[in-house]
Amino acid sequence: xxxxxxxxxxxxxxxxxxxxxxxxxxxxxxxxxxxxxxxxxxxxxxxxxxxxxxxxxxxxxxxxxxxxxxxxxxxxxxxxxxxxxxxxxxxxxxxxxxxxxxxxxxxxxxxxxxxxxxxxxxxxxxxxxxxxxxxxxxxxxxxxxxxxxxxxxxxxxxxxxxxxxxxxxxxxxxxxxxxxxxxxxxxxxxxxxxx
Amino acid sequence: xxxxxxxxxxxxxxxxxxxxxxxxxxxxxxxxxxxxxxxxxxxxxxxxxxxxxxxxxxxxxxxxxxxxxxxxxxxxxxxxxxxxxxxxxxxxxxxxxxxxxxxxxxxxxxxxxxxxxxxxxxxxxxxxxxxxxxxxxxxxxxxxxxxxxxxxxxxxxxxxxxxxxxxxxxxxxxxxxxxxxxxxxxxxxxxxxxxxxxxxxxxxxxxxxxxxxxxxxxxxxxxxxxxxxxxxxxxxxxxxxxxxxxxxxxxxxxxxxxxxxxxxxxxxxxxxxxxxxxxxxxxxxxxxxxxxxxxxxxxxxxxxxxxxxxxxxxxxxxxxxxxxxxxxxxxxxxxxxxxxxxxxxxxxxxxxxxxxxxxxxxxxxxxxxxxxxxxxxxxxxxxxxxxxxxxxxxxxxxxxxxxxxxxxxxxxxxxxxxxxxxxxxxxxxxxxxxxxxxxxxxxxxxxxxxxxxxxxxxxxxxxxxxxxxxxxxxxxxxxxxxxxxxxxxxxxxxxxxxxxxxxxxxxxxxxxxxxxxxxxxxxxxxxxxxxxxxxxxxxxxxxxxxxxxxxxxxxxxxxxxxxxxxxxxxxxxxxxxxxxxxxxxxxxxxxxxxxxxxxxxxxxxxxxxxxxxxxxxxxxxxxxxxxxxxxxxxxxxxxxxxxxxxxxxxxxxxxxxxxxxxxxxxxxxxx
Numbered sequence: 001x002x003x004x005x006x007x008x009x010x011x012x013x014x015x016x017x018x019x020x021x022x023x024x025x026x027x028x029x030x031x032x033x034x035x036x037x038x039x040x041x042x043x044x045x046x047x048x049x050x051x052x053x054x055x056x057x058x059x060x061x062x063x064x065x066x067x068x069x070x071x072x073x074x075x076x077x078x079x080x081x082x083x084x085x086x087x088x089x090x091x092x093x094x095x096x097x098x099x100x101x102x103x104x105x106x107x108x109x110x111x112x113x114x115x116x117x118x119x120x121x122x123x124x125x126x127x128x129x130x131x132x133x134x135x136x137x138x139x140x141x142x143x144x145x146x147x148x149x150x151x152x153x154x155x156x157x158x159x160x161x162x163x164x165x166x167x168x169x170x171x172x173x174x175x176x177x178x179x180x181x182x183x184x185x186x187x188x189x190x191x192x193x194x195x
Numbered sequence: 196x197x198x199x200x201x202x203x204x205x206x207x208x209x210x211x212x213x214x215x216x217x218x219x220x221x222x223x224x225x226x227x228x229x230x231x232x233x234x235x236x237x238x239x240x241x242x243x244x245x246x247x248x249x250x251x252x253x254x255x256x257x258x259x260x261x262x263x264x265x266x267x268x269x270x271x272x273x274x275x276x277x278x279x280x281x282x283x284x285x286x287x288x289x290x291x292x293x294x295x296x297x298x299x300x301x302x303x304x305x306x307x308x309x310x311x312x313x314x315x316x317x318x319x320x321x322x323x324x325x326x327x328x329x330x331x332x333x334x335x336x337x338x339x340x341x342x343x344x345x346x347x348x349x350x351x352x353x354x355x356x357x358x359x360x361x362x363x364x365x366x367x368x369x370x371x372x373x374x375x376x377x378x379x380x381x382x383x384x385x386x387x388x389x390x391x392x393x394x395x396x397x398x399x400x401x402x403x404x405x406x407x408x409x410x411x412x413x414x415x416x417x418x419x420x421x422x423x424x425x426x427x428x429x430x431x432x433x434x435x436x437x438x439x440x441x442x443x444x445x446x447x448x449x450x451x452x453x454x455x456x457x458x459x460x461x462x463x464x465x466x467x468x469x470x471x472x473x474x475x476x477x478x479x480x481x482x483x484x485x486x487x488x489x490x491x492x493x494x495x496x497x498x499x500x501x502x503x504x505x506x507x508x509x510x511x512x513x514x515x516x517x518x519x520x521x522x523x524x525x526x527x528x529x530x531x532x533x534x535x536x537x538x539x540x541x542x543x544x545x546x547x548x549x550x551x552x553x554x555x556x557x558x559x560x561x562x563x564x565x566x567x568x569x570x571x572x573x574x575x576x577x578x579x580x581x582x583x584x585x586x587x588x589x590x591x592x593x594x595x596x597x598x599x600x601x602x603x604x605x606x607x608x609x610x611x612x613x614x615x616x617x618x619x620x621x622x623x624x625x626x627x628x629x630x631x632x633x634x635x636x637x638x639x640x641x642x643x644x645x646x647x648x649x650x651x652x653x654x655x656x657x658x659x660x661x662x663x664x665x666x667x668x669x670x671x672x673x674x675x676x677x678x679x680x681x682x683x684x685x686x687x688x689x690x691x692x693x694x695x696x697x698x699x700x701x702x703x704x705x706x707x708x709x710x711x712x713x714x715x716x717x718x719x720x721x722x723x724x725x726x727x728x729x730x731x732x733x734x735x736x737x738x739x740x741x742x743x744x745x746x747x748x749x750x751x752x753x754x755x756x757x758x759x760x761x762x763x764x765x766x767x768x769x770x771x772x773x774x775x776x777x778x779x780x781x782x783x784x785x786x787x788x789x790x791x792x793x794x795x796x797x798x799x800x801x802x803x804x805x806x807x808x809x810x811x812x813x814x815x816x817x818x819x820x821x822x823x824x825x826x827x828x829x830x831x832x833x834x835x836x837x838x839x840x841x842x843x844x845x846x847x848x849x850x851x852x853x854x855x856x857x858x859x860x861x862x863x864x865x866x
Contacts, residue, residue: 050251050259058256090252161392161422161459164260187256 047164048144048157049086052116055155056095058184061115061138062177072101074113078130079106079120112137119153121145127152131172138177150194167191278608278628278640279371280306280688280702280736284364286389291783291793293816293830295407295432295859297386298351300358303781303795304366305700305738305752307382308774310799310842313852314406314437314445315352315477318842321368321382322706323732323758325772325802326845331380331648331680333371337388337469338546339507339525342378344568344587345538346846347651352477353501353529355451357412357428359398359863362389368736369704370684372646373610373626376564376591380646380682381706388469391416391424391457397866404859406832408433427454437852438838441480444496445852449475465511472504481534482848483577484663491663495534503529517552535847536580537573542566553596560610561594570652576668577660578847580652587652589616595626606630618650619679636692641685648680654712654724659846661722671714671722678726681709696742703735713766728762746785753778771804791818805843811835826863833857 052075066073073095077083081104091102103114108130111117117139119130124145131152134141141153149156149167156167168188173180251259282304294300298317302309308325310318320329328348334341341354364386371379394416403409409432416426429452436443453471460466476498485493507525514520527542548562569586595610608628615621624647630640650673653659657673688702708730715725734756741749754777760768779797786792793816801809813835818828833839838853 047251047259047262050254051256053252054254054256054259093252163262166260184256187260 044159045083046086046089049083049090051157051164051166052087052118052142053090053093053095053100055116055140055142055184056100058181059116059140060179060181065115065138066098070097070099073098073115074101074103075116075118076103076105076111076114077118077120078108078111079123082120083118108133111139114139116140116142119143119148121148124148124151124153134176136176140178141172147194149191152193155188156191165189169193278606278630278642278688280368280686280700280704282306282366282368282738284366286359286361286363289358289361289364291791291816291818292795293793293814293828293832294358295402295410295830295861297354297356297358297364299832300364301366301384302797303750303779305779306368306702306736306754306777307366308777308799310802311852311854312842312844313439313479313849314434315447315479316844316849317351319349319351319384320773321366322704322734323730323756323773324381325842326769327842328846330651331378331382331682333375333377333379333383334386335375335383336386337507338385338509338523339505339527339544340376340566343529343540344649345540345570345652347378347649347653350501350529350531352447353449353473353475353503353531355430355449355473356386356388356471357398357400357414357430359400359412360388360394360414360426360428362387362393368702369642369686370626370644370646370682370706372614372624372644373593373595373612376612377589377614377616377622377646377679378648380648380680380708388455390467391426391455392418394426395424398863400861400863402859402861404830404857406435406855406857407859408435410861422459423456424458425454425456428452435855435857436478437854439480439850439852441494441850442496443852444478444480444850447475447477449473449477449501463513465509467509467511468507470504470506472502474502476500479533480850482850483534484660484668486663486665486667488665491665497534499531499533501529501531503527514551517558518550520547520549522547532573533847535575535578539571540568541570542568556599558597558599559594560597562592564591565589579658580656581658582656585617585652585656587617589614589649591615604632606632614647616649618655618677619647622647622679622681638690640688640690644682644684644686646682646684648682650677650679650726654726664720667720669720669722671724673724676726677712677724678710680711680726683707698740700738701735703733705731705733707731711760711768713760713762713768715766725766727766728760728768730758730760732756732758748783750781750783751779769804772802774800774802774809776800789820791816791820793818799841802842807840807842810839810841812839824865828861828863829858830861831856831858 056073087102091100093100105111108126111130111133119141124143142155142157143153144157149169152169152172154169154172158165158167166188168185168190170190171193284300284304288303289300292300292303298309298319301307301319307319307321310325312318312327316327318325318327318329320332324331328346330347334349336354342349364384366384368382371383375383394414396416398414400412412428412430414426414428416424418424431450433448434446436446451471451473455467455469458466478496478498480494480496482492482494485491505525505527509521509523511521512519523546525544529540531538544566546562546564548560550558550560552558566589567586570584572580572583574580574583591612591614593610593612595608597606597608599606610626612624613621614624624645626644628640628642630638632638654673654677655675659671660668661671662669684704684706686702686704690700692698710726711728711730712724712726713728714722716722734754736754738752739750743749756773756775758773760770762768777799779795781795782793784792795814798811799809801807812833815831815834816828818826820826833854833856836856838855840851840853843851
C-alpha cells in the first residue's frame, strides 16, 4: 500500500507534465497558424474587392461579350496585385448565373478578354497605352489612385476620410457599349478627362 | 466602476471582451474608427444593421460606401462570434421604432424589462432587480457612465440625446464586470453616438401629439478643413402628464444642447471632444410619512428641477493594425433638486486602454481607470445622508487575453479586473469565455463571470423615513456593515443563421448573487440595510429574425426569468418585481419604396410583488419618405388600452401612474 501511494502521485505528475507539454505544443502550432491567417487580411482591399463584385451588378455587358449564358465573367488585375487573397473571396461567387474568374495580367496584350480590368497603381503610367488598346471594347476599367479617372479610367475607388468614394469618367464609359445603371452613376462623382 | 468607463473607452474593450473573440476584430475595428468603432464591430454582430458582415459582398453599394476602411481591417466580427448575450440597436432600428426617448427605444431589446413608472421615470433591467433604481445595470453614453452611486441606479429622465445622433446602442445581458467594471452585474447598456463627420449638414425634426405634446431637434454639422468636423445640436420637448388616482401632476419639459468635435490629423490619431448641457423640470406628487394621523402621511405637488452637463475628451492612437492606445477623460456634473433631497454631483474620470497582438493568435487588452465622484446633498426629514458631502474614489485595472485557435473556430477569452472603491476593499473580477463555431453559420458559447456591485451612498450613509406612527417615524438606515454584492454568473448560448433569411439566438443563464441587500427590523422605529441576502436566478432569452419577404421582416423575442431569494431570519427582501415571462413581436414592412409600416406587439407578465397586472400592448408607426431628405411619420403608442400601469414608484414615494394611449406626428428634414 505504501508503495502505491508514492507511485501514484509520481505517475500523476508525469502525466500532467506530458499533457502540459502537449497542450503547449498544440497551442503553439495552432496559434502560429491562425496568426499567419489573420495577418494575410488587408481591410482596404477586402473592401475594394467587394466593390469590384458589386460593380458587376450595375453594369450590363452586351450579349455578344459572352459565348453562352454561363460563360464566366472575367475580372482582371493588371500589374502588381494589391488584393492578395481578398479577391479570391469573391472568386467563388456568381453573377446572373455566371461564375466570376479572377485573372492576373502582366501586360496589356490580353486586356480585351476581360470584362472588368483593375489597373494597379504601378501600371497607371501606362494608362495612355491601355486606353487606346481597349478603345470601344466592353471592358469596365477600374483604378484606385489619385486622378486616375481623369486620366481615362472609368471608375476610381478613392479613399476619402477612411471611406471609399467613387469617381466616374462617364465619357469613357459612353465610348463603349457598356450600360451602367443609374443607381451606380448616382453614387459617383462624375469627372472629365484632363485636357 | 472605472473599468466601466473603459467600455467607453473603447469599444474595443467592450467589443473584445464581450464578444469574446470579437475583440480582435472589434478592437481593431474600434480602434480604427477611433472611437467608435464600436459601431462597426458590434454592429457587425447584429445582422440587421449596416455593420460590415464577415462577407462584405452581401452589402449593397451604398452600404459599402459607408463602411470604414479601417473598420474592415480585421475581418469584422459577426455576431456569431461573440461569446456574450449581445443585442445591437442600430440607428435604423431606432428610426423605425417610433420611440421618442432612449427608454422607449430599449423596449425592443430581447430580455430587457422596460417599465414606465410615470411620465418621466423608468425601471429598466435585464435578468431581474427591477426598480426605478435598478442597481445592477450599468449604463454608459460614449464611455461616460451615467450610473449614479447615490441610491444607486440610473436617472433615466435625464439621459437623453437627439435620437438621430445615435450610431447604435449595444446591450449586453448578463455580467460584464471584467470589461465594464463595477455594477455591470445584470447587464450593461452602451449608447454610442455618431462621429461628427457622419452628421454633416442640417437636420430638423418637429413633432407633437397627445402624450408627446411637442418636441423639436435641430442639428448642424460642418467641417473646418479636411480633418476637423463638428456638430452642434439643440433639443426641446414637452411631455404630457399621465393619469393617477391622486391627480396628474407629472408633466415635464426639458432642453438640451451640445456638440461634438472630431479631429483626425493623420491615419494614426483621432481626437474627440464632446459635451452637452441640459436643464428641465418635471412635476410629481410626493408622499412623506408623518406622525399625525389618521393617514400618517402628507403629500406635496412639486416641480423637480434637474440640470447637468459633461465634457469628454478622447485620444486614440494606432500604432499598427492590432495595436492601439486610448486615453479618455471626462467631467460630469449633475444637479437635482426635489423636496426629498437635493444632490449636486461632480465626477471626474480618467481611463487608459491599450491593446496589442501577441504570437499564438492572442490579442491582449489592458487598462487602468480612476474616478472621483463627489456629492453635496441637502437632507430632508424623509431622506438624509450623513455625511452630507462625500467623495467616492474608484480605481480599476484590468487585463484580458483573447486567443483564437483552430482557424478561428475556437475563441477563448480570459480576463480579470481589479477594483477598489471607497466603500469596498480590493475586488477581483475574473471572466472566462469560450466560443466554438460549429459551422460558419452556427456557434455555441459559454461564459463564467464574476461581477460586483459597490454599496451605494444610501446603503452606507443614508436614512429614509418609511412610515409614520403617532410617536415617531419608522426609518431605514444604511450602515458601514453593507458589503459589495457579488455575483457568479454562468451562461450558455447558441446562435444560428439557419438560412439567409432566418436567424436565431438562444441564451440560458444561472446567476448566484451573494450579499444582496435586505432590510432588518432592529426596533419598532428602525430598520437597517443588511447585505446578507442570497439570490439565485435562472432563465433564458430567445430571439429571432425572419425576413419573411423582401419587404417584410419579423423579429420575435421571448424571455423567462425565475428569481429565488433566501435571507436569514428577520431580514426582509423585495420580491415579485420582475415579470416571469415577456414576449414581443416586431413587424417591419416596406409597403412601397417610400412607405413603411411598423408594428410592435408585446406581452409583459404581471408583477406579483407590486400588484401590477400583466398587459399586452401595441405600438404602430407609419412612415413616408418621399425623398431621402424628408420623412413624415405618425406613431401610436399603447393602442390596445386607454391606460395601464407598468410599474410602481420606489424609494421616493410618488403617485402611482397609469400610462395612457398616445399618438404623435413627426417630420424629419435634412438639408
